[in-house]
Amino acid sequence: MFRARGLEAGAGIRQPTARFVAAHPDTRLVEERFMQIQQAVGTTRSRRPETVTFLRDLVEELKAGGFVADALRRSRQSDATVAPPG
Structure with a gap:
């Protein structure tokens, strides 16, 4: 076009x-x-603080351990930038 x-x-x-x-x-x-296309994880406000902490820690672990970067490579988006852990 x-x-x-x-x-x-x-x-x-x-x-x-x-x-x-x-x-x-x-x-x-x-x-x-x-x-920038920023991704997010959301949950309801009624979730306990431990649940929110678990979700945040899980996302950080997936970024730090390379899972997110590997998923991007598998989807042929290897030149996408993964936010640093933390």
Whole structure:
């Protein structure tokens, strides 16, 4: 659609946009981010504090142990950035 409509600028998720740019040498990618897709875990307010602590600790363990990075690689999103533990 970008090319068909003769657009001069577009925005999207970095990985597919970078692949498009790689395949079209007459285009370029602006390196600075204009957004981030941040993921979250949520639960109801009625959960006990221990449950919230468990969820937070589990997410941190999954990041620190490489599970999140491995899941991204398996889904072919290996160039996505995983937030550091903590």
